[in-house]
Amino acid sequence: MTATLPDDTPPTTTREKADPTMTTSTSPDTTTAHTASSAHRHRATTAPAYRITLARVIRAEWIKLRTLRSTWAMLTAVLLTIVGIGAIAAASATGAVEGPRDGGGPGGGDPLSTVLSGSMLAVVLVGVLGVLFGAREYSSGLIRSYLAAVPARLPVLWAKVVAFLLAVVPVVLAGVFVAYVVGMAVLDAGGVPTVSWSDPGTARVVLGTAGYVVGMGLIGLALGVLLRSTAGAISALLAGVLVLPTLAGALLPEAWDGLLKYLPSNAASAFTSTVPTESLLGAGTGVLVFAGWIVVAVAGAAVALSRRDA
Amino acid sequence: MLELQNLTKRYGDVVAVDDLTFDVRPGVVTGFLGPNGAGKSTTMRMILGLDRPTSGSVTVNGRDYRTSTAPLHEIGALLDGKAVDKGRSARNHLLALGATVGVGARRVDELLDAVGLAEVARKPAGSFSLGMGQRLGIASALLADPSIVMLDEPVNGLDPDGILWVRSFLRSLAEEGRTVFLSSHLMSEMELTADHLIVVGRGRLIRDVSMTEFIASAWSDKVRVVSPDATALAGLLAAPGVTVTSSSPTELEIEGVPASEIGDLAARHGLPLHELVPLHPSLEEAFMELTKESVQYHGRTDGALLTTAAAAR
Numbered sequence A: 001m002t003a004t005l006p007d008d009t010p011p012t013t014t015r016e017k018a019d020p021t022m023t024t025s026t027s028p029d030t031t032t033a034h035t036a037s038s039a040h041r042h043r044a045t046t047a048p049a050y051r052i053t054l055a056r057v058i059r060a061e062w063i064k065l066r067t068l069r070s071t072w073a074m075l076t077a078v079l080l081t082i083v084g085i086g087a088i089a090a091a092s093a094t095g096a097v098e099g100p101r102d103g104g105g106p107g108g109g110d111p112l113s114t115v116l117s118g119s120m121l122a123v124v125l126v127g128v129l130g131v132l133f134g135a136r137e138y139s140s141g142l143i144r145s146y147l148a149a150v151p152a153r154l155p156v157l158w159a160k161v162v163a164f165l166l167a168v169v170p171v172v173l174a175g176v177f178v179a180y181v182v183g184m185a186v187l188d189a190g191g192v193p194t195v196s197w198s199d200p201g202t203a204r205v206v207l208g209t210a211g212y213v214v215g216m217g218l219i220g221l222a223l224g225v226l227l228r229s230t231a232g233a234i235s236a237l238l239a240g241v242l243v244l245p246t247l248a249g250a251l252l253p254e255a256w257d258g259l260l261k262y263l264p265s266n267a268a269s270a271f272t273s274t275v276p277t278e279s280l281l282g283a284g285t286g287v288l289v290f291a292g293w294i295v296v297a298v299a300g301a302a303v304a305l306s307r308r309d310a
Numbered sequence B: 001m002l003e004l005q006n007l008t009k010r011y012g013d014v015v016a017v018d019d020l021t022f023d024v025r026p027g028v029v030t031g032f033l034g035p036n037g038a039g040k041s042t043t044m045r046m047i048l049g050l051d052r053p054t055s056g057s058v059t060v061n062g063r064d065y066r067t068s069t070a071p072l073h074e075i076g077a078l079l080d081g082k083a084v085d086k087g088r089s090a091r092n093h094l095l096a097l098g099a100t101v102g103v104g105a106r107r108v109d110e111l112l113d114a115v116g117l118a119e120v121a122r123k124p125a126g127s128f129s130l131g132m133g134q135r136l137g138i139a140s141a142l143l144a145d146p147s148i149v150m151l152d153e154p155v156n157g158l159d160p161d162g163i164l165w166v167r168s169f170l171r172s173l174a175e176e177g178r179t180v181f182l183s184s185h186l187m188s189e190m191e192l193t194a195d196h197l198i199v200v201g202r203g204r205l206i207r208d209v210s211m212t213e214f215i216a217s218a219w220s221d222k223v224r225v226v227s228p229d230a231t232a233l234a235g236l237l238a239a240p241g242v243t244v245t246s247s248s249p250t251e252l253e254i255e256g257v258p259a260s261e262i263g264d265l266a267a268r269h270g271l272p273l274h275e276l277v278p279l280h281p282s283l284e285e286a287f288m289e290l291t292k293e294s295v296q297y298h299g300r301t302d303g304a305l306l307t308t309a310a311a312a313r
Helices: A028-037 A054-066 A069-094 A111-115 A119-140 A142-149 A154-189 A202-227 A230-251 A254-260 A264-272 A283-307 B040-047 B090-099 B105-114 B130-141 B160-175 B187-191 B211-218 B230-237 B259-268 B283-294 B304-312
Strands: B002-011 B014-024 B029-033 B055-060 B075-078 B148-152 B179-184 B196-201 B204-210 B222-226 B243-248 B251-255 B275-279
Touching: A054 A069, A054 A154, A054 B090, A069 A111, A069 A119, A069 A154, A111 A154, A111 A202, A119 A142, A119 A154, A119 A202, A119 A230, A142 B075, A142 B090, A154 A202, A154 A283, A202 A230, A202 A264, A202 A283, A230 A254, A230 A264, A264 A283, B002 B040, B014 B040, B014 B055, B014 B196, B014 B204, B029 B040, B029 B160, B029 B187, B040 B055, B040 B148, B040 B179, B075 B130, B090 B105, B090 B130, B105 B130, B130 B148, B130 B160, B148 B160, B160 B179, B179 B187, B187 B283, B196 B211, B196 B283, B204 B211, B204 B283, B211 B283, B222 B230, B222 B259, B230 B243, B230 B251, B230 B259, B259 B275
Parallel strands: B029 B179, B029 B196, B075 B148, B148 B179
Antiparallel strands: B002 B014, B002 B055, B196 B204, B222 B251, B222 B275, B243 B251
């Protein structure tokens, strides 16, 4: 997909060197002076300085993502959620704080599930962040300016995916690792059995949980581009992707379970839990199926983006 | 250079743009004129590859714009000054857009200065007035030194000072050999800026003429005269090729005789004149005459709205 744009020019700009200095007044006269002095350059349409490259479009999307306050608020919330809820759940499991009456607590006694229980909320936050990043330019009409600047269109989607991953992956990874370390320390201090990193499945579950959270963000982003509406895409994400599988599992006869385990969140459960269950796929298959859902969502967004009138 | 060939856009049964064929040439300011709903914005979106034509084609500098390797350097466009992310600053808005072709912070700061937004560059664009939004939109159009500048209703919301600035600015862009294409629904805006006019109505091409030709075609030599002896004067003026109409006993509208001759004639016969006014129709009137068949949304001027409002109260 990187072949969509010529990518042979460096992302750094040589533009400034060629640019005549404009004066600092805002009067029509000085503006005229500027444009007159640049007259000799505008015919060279393919001047390397103004070439569009995928690296440059990624940079543009990165600027867009980092210059919105909501991005930082969301990322902070994601980090606090994963670590904070994990620590509280761990403390609750040790009895240090009062837990639910039945003593089950989130995770049902499995130490890894307990310390990573914040991911259940984080996945919603990251999903919503993905939706916002994918859909908010449609509500403002700004998408037209961006697609006019990148008329090949698809690079905008690839760049959004890359920029989103650049922002979200480090935060989510840091979140699950800190939650693991802090959570296990709390459990250990409370005399509750813990698991170590070298135990079979630990690394898979911790990294898998991060992958699940980030993957739902990508599905959210794709839904945002596909539906072009923040409200619509958030509803679709929450209802269709997160709630429906649980609801369907509870309501449909058992015969359906063979199909339900292929739904995104159920496929993710296959690699985010240590306890193997009959009703879930194997961990490896789960990863493939979940990745398949991401590919389908992004491909759908790509088709919609390139075909539709903006 | 923009070349439109039988460009057509249908939305279901509605034909928004109907078989438009015209060129927009470099070195002149081309005005794209038509009443609301004439298809101007749709046409501009098709030029930018945002909307796909139902049939026909459009090329930008001889090629399909979607295959451009330096898009912002080919066309800088302002479509909607209000299309900004409310929480993002004007400067970051331009930085993000410019980044696609490697335009950096220095150029962005220069442009913000040039359009008069330097002081509010770091304020959220959502707090901008309509006029400030237009200035930001114009800055975004100029980011990558484009060979074509295309602006949809650029002076919308600008104060008189801003309008003057845009006019002289567009003129200078055209003088440098750039293609300048701007739309408006007001003739008065074009009158002082455009060298060439593309007039559309209901999606169809009505005129593709130079401004000089348009002015010549709009010319008339009617003269209005107010005189207490209007009837006597009308008698003296009667001749083949001269039409005299009268709306009141003291007032005449004369076609076919220059104002100077009417004045001389009245003086020779000792008839007092209170008014002697050559009536050149404004270009606005000429434009409205041209497009009156194709105006899509007619407002009523009979005061029905006021009466209904009063009755409702």
